[in-house]
Amino acid sequence: MNDSKKISFCILILFLFGTAVVANEAHDTLKQALKMIGGHAIYTLSARRIEEIVACMDEKLKLSATRNIWDHEFNFMGCLDEDPYARYIPTASLVQHLLDPYHIGYTGIDATLSKDEGFIYIHEIAQKSPAAQSGLEKGDVIRTINNKSVGAMDLETMRQSLFHRPPDSEIMLHVERNGILLAKPLKLQLGRRSFVQEEILTEHTAYFAISAFPSGLVTQEVIPILQKFSARGIKSVILDLTENGGGLAGSASEFLELFVPSENRLLLEMRARHEVLRYISSKRGNYADWNIVVIVSKACASACEIVAKGLQQMGYGIIGKESTFGKGSFQDFYPIAEQGKILFTKGFFFFADNTSPEKNGIRPDYLMREEALLLITAHDMLLDQKILHESSLLHVLPQKVSLPKIKRAPRK
CATH class of the missing domain: 3.90.226.10 (2-enoyl-CoA Hydratase; Chain A, domain 1)
Known part of the structure; x- marks a missing residue:
């Protein structure tokens, strides 16, 4: 075997080995999680059932080919039939939308963070969100945050820099769109969520x-x-x-x-x-x-x-x-x-x-x-009377309505 073939062969072996390691890590992590969940959920999961679920998720998500499996939300539909509500949620989404929405600024961005490739890829932009107002678009790639290269950041720094800032914070982003770096940075001002x-x-x-x-x-x-x-x-x-x-x-x-x-x-x-x-x-x-x-x-x-x-x-x-x-x-x-x-x-x-x-x-x-x-x-x-009052909520309704008398329940 000549030197060029040896090099190609070695690269192939390294690539396959790297993919296998990623797959095994994802498989092992998922198996361990399902084992723990099966001990606390309303259902039990046998070792055989866990293997079936992981194999199903491998087919669904292509675990063997996905390096950033934990960066994006996914559900277990079709694989974990015991639990229709089971799903994986990245920490950034949990914090922004449910666990601490008032102290963390709202971006409206759904993205994959990749340390290996050195970028943040935007999957979705919520309508009327701060991200949409900034000019960001679906498919954009964020290369720098406040003039700091994303490629030089670890995953936690990426998350902190983009998703874990207070409301009203301003972030300057250099963005690549369709393979071309935009001439001017985009200013993203984080919003405040209201429910x-x-x-x-x-x-x-x-x-x-x-x-x-x-x-x-x-x-x-x-x-x-x-x-x-x-x-x-x-x-x-x-x-x-x-x-x-x-x-x-x-x-x-x-x-x-x-x-x-x-x-x-x-x-x-x-x-x-x-x-x-x-x-x-x-x-x-x-x-x-x-x-x-x-x-x-x-x-x-x-x-x-x-x-x-x-x-x-x-x-x-x-x-x-x-x-x-x-x-x-x-x-x-x-x-x-x-x-x-x-x-x-x-x-x-x-x-x-x-x-x-x-x-x-x-x-x-x-x-x-x-x-x-x-x-x-x-x-x-x-x-307890049929009177229509003017307001921005009520003015579009009919001026007269015929309603049956409503008997309210006694306070308890």
Whole structure:
């Protein structure tokens, strides 16, 4: 064998060996994670079943050819049928969207970080996000952050430099687009996430919508808004949960404590294989004497259903076109590699009446088939009279509506 063939052969061997090492590392990490998860989830996983899942994920994600497997979110659909909610989430996404969204600036970027290639590749840009406003586009490659080469950074430094900065931080990015480095750097100003929208409807009524229940929601957004309403003498509010897909059970329970009519009241019980966690009110809520009507939809799930059912059991009225989604399970995180965590189903939650929303959801007290009339009907429930008030939320609705008399549940 001549020297050139020997060199080519050696390169091939090194390439194959390197790929095998990556694959084995990914396989071993995934196997270990599944073994640990199987000991705490609502289901068990035998050694044979774990091998089947890893083989399936290898086929699905091409573990043998993917060097940055842990940099991008993926699910286990089609491989881990025992758990429809199982998925892997990078730490940057978890922190930004759920665990600490108020102290970490929002970018709107979904990207792969590669130390070996020395770049950050942008997979997706959220609409109307800071990244979209900066001029970044899907497919862009970030080469420098604040004039520091991405190629000289390790993965943790990349994450800290781009994703773990305070809100309102400004970052200068040199970007490569379609193989050509842009002449001027792009300025990315990190945003602040908000999960609550609010509006004063009348002299005595207000509206607020919550899109999720992340950590810190109550102290960062809800209480300031309720204080604002209270300062104007408003104690009758419409709570819109129609676009709320869930969040953290602890955040949902913290929200319920604002309105609970008494101390030592069981708000929620979370039952797992090896433990039971109960959320019990410590005192009467500061807003327990308020009047609330809640609007729900089929999209309302998980933590959203905890809030809807909790308020319903306290005697507040629930209105909607149909029952809520019906997700009574809760998930926990298992850290995998250093970049992220696997979400897996750990148990089911139950309310004070020993029921769970699993599969059946929460049935509204009043079913309103005409979606366009949900808001005005909720407002009518607040006032016990059929009066349409002017506001940016209500002015598009019919000037007159004919509604049946609504009997509100007694406060408990």
